[in-house]
Amino acid sequence: MIPASFDYVAADSTSDAIGLLAEHGDDAKVLAGGHSLLPMMKLRLAQPSVLIDIGRVFELAGITATADELIIGATTRHAALASSELVRADAPLLAHAASLVGDPQIRHRGTIGGSLAHADPAADLPMAVVALGGTLTLSGPSGSRQVPADEFFLGYFETALAEDELLTSVRVPRRPGVPWGYQKFVRRANDWAIVGAAAIAGRVALANMGPMPLRARAAEDALAGGASAAEAARLAAEGTSAPEDIHADRAYREHLARVLTERALEHRSSAAHAG
Amino acid sequence: MRVEFTVNGEPRSADVEPRTLLVHFLREQCGLRAANIGCDTTSCGACTVLLDGESVKSCTVLVAQAAGQEVTTAEGLAPPGELHPVQRAFRAEHGLQCGFCTPGMVMASVSLLAENPHPTEQQVREGLEGNLCRCTGYHNIVRAVLTAAASDPAEVTA
Numbered sequence: 001m002i003p004a005s006f007d008y009v010a011a012d013s014t015s016d017a018i019g020l021l022a023e024h025g026d027d028a029k030v031l032a033g034g035h036s037l038l039p040m041m042k043l044r045l046a047q048p049s050v051l052i053d054i055g056r057v058f059e060l061a062g063i064t065a066t067a068d069e070l071i072i073g074a075t076t077r078h079a080a081l082a083s084s085e086l087v088r089a090d091a092p093l094l095a096h097a098a099s100l101v102g103d104p105q106i107r108h109r110g111t112i113g114g115s116l117a118h119a120d121p122a123a124d125l126p127m128a129v130v131a132l133g134g135t136l137t138l139s140g141p142s143g144s145r146q147v148p149a150d151e152f153f154l155g156y157f158e159t160a161l162a163e164d165e166l167l168t169s170v171r172v173p174r175r176p177g178v179p180w181g182y183q184k185f186v187r188r189a190n191d192w193a194i195v196g197a198a199a200i201a202g203r204v205a206l207a208n209m210g211p212m213p214l215r216a217r218a219a220e221d222a223l224a225g226g227a228s229a230a231e232a233a234r235l236a237a238e239g240t241s242a243p244e245d246i247h248a249d250r251a252y253r254e255h256l257a258r259v260l261t262e263r264a265l266e267h268r269s270s271a272a273h274a275g
Numbered sequence: 276m277r278v279e280f281t282v283n284g285e286p287r288s289a290d291v292e293p294r295t296l297l298v299h300f301l302r303e304q305c306g307l308r309a310a311n312i313g314c315d316t317t318s319c320g321a322c323t324v325l326l327d328g329e330s331v332k333s334c335t336v337l338v339a340q341a342a343g344q345e346v347t348t349a350e351g352l353a354p355p356g357e358l359h360p361v362q363r364a365f366r367a368e369h370g371l372q373c374g375f376c377t378p379g380m381v382m383a384s385v386s387l388l389a390e391n392p393h394p395t396e397q398q399v400r401e402g403l404e405g406n407l408c409r410c411t412g413y414h415n416i417v418r419a420v421l422t423a424a425a426s427d428p429a430e431v432t433a
Binding site: 001002003004005006007008010031034035038039042051053055056079102103104105106108109189190 | 276292293294295296299315316317318320323326329330331332335336337339340342343383386387402404405406
């Protein structure tokens, strides 16, 4: 399969990329690692007339730290996130999530910004960033704005990004030593989660339990009220709207959400392929 | 559009449509047929090549994205007539049956060993999760990677 024809432009800076987005409008898509976009283009699920490649905008890649936050550039690849000593020490939930995306080849190419902007509700990094209470920086012609992860994901593959905005970085709190848990239920290697659950510091996020990564708010409220992990986890599927597909019906996903939330709240993390 | 990059150590200047995928360019323009097109959906790993030393699935990389970079295919692992230690180990351990997945398996293994020269068996199995083999049941492939890891590391990761 080959994508439909498009024009290709390589941005050489963040401002250049934003200028190109303004110029080409909604006919354009931003290309980072291309590991969500190119498969969709091959299947004609996406048919942009222009690709703006930000893969060589070096200022968009890399991980830096302030006193209380890690700042992760949008084109930081999953492999870099998973192996970063800084991320492993101060946001290990995020490093672990990155290590479970796809497979090694995909992790060599895919980027955190691409995964977040693509907004697949079953993906690892959107759930992880919601669990961590991350903040996304969106930059457009009139400047930058900060959007909490909770407000970034609006629906099925839908985000708060405007047509002329570029996701430039993600900030997550530094929490060395804070217990966390991450559970991903899959049936095949390198697959998306049938259901996922991530927990840290009283927050619980779920993957593939609705059109976007969701907070398990009833479970969080119970925890805040002093409930045990098991008690809180029984409420994990409240307020969700799990999809039904060949892998699982809604009732089964709700069961998984409860089981995986309990494991995540017990600070257990699934190994690469644990089901 | 014109794209300049290196394939197996040789500079290449390609005049391609922007939508040209790396695997098609390698197979059709360079005559390098080691990278196979299996699933064509970033799943099977048969098209795995190295981009600046890292394994990638060339069915999901545009030639344009490889600009300025070094592409290595199985043909470029060792001089003609010689075998890379990973290729040698696949032969010694019979890490193949039909051979279709083998070039991708070898390239993924080279990348894996470059990142982790002494993997455990579990790490090898996880490190090859992006490559499907429908013949072997993987046992001899895993054994081949462990055998390669036990040989001279400088030679393996070269």
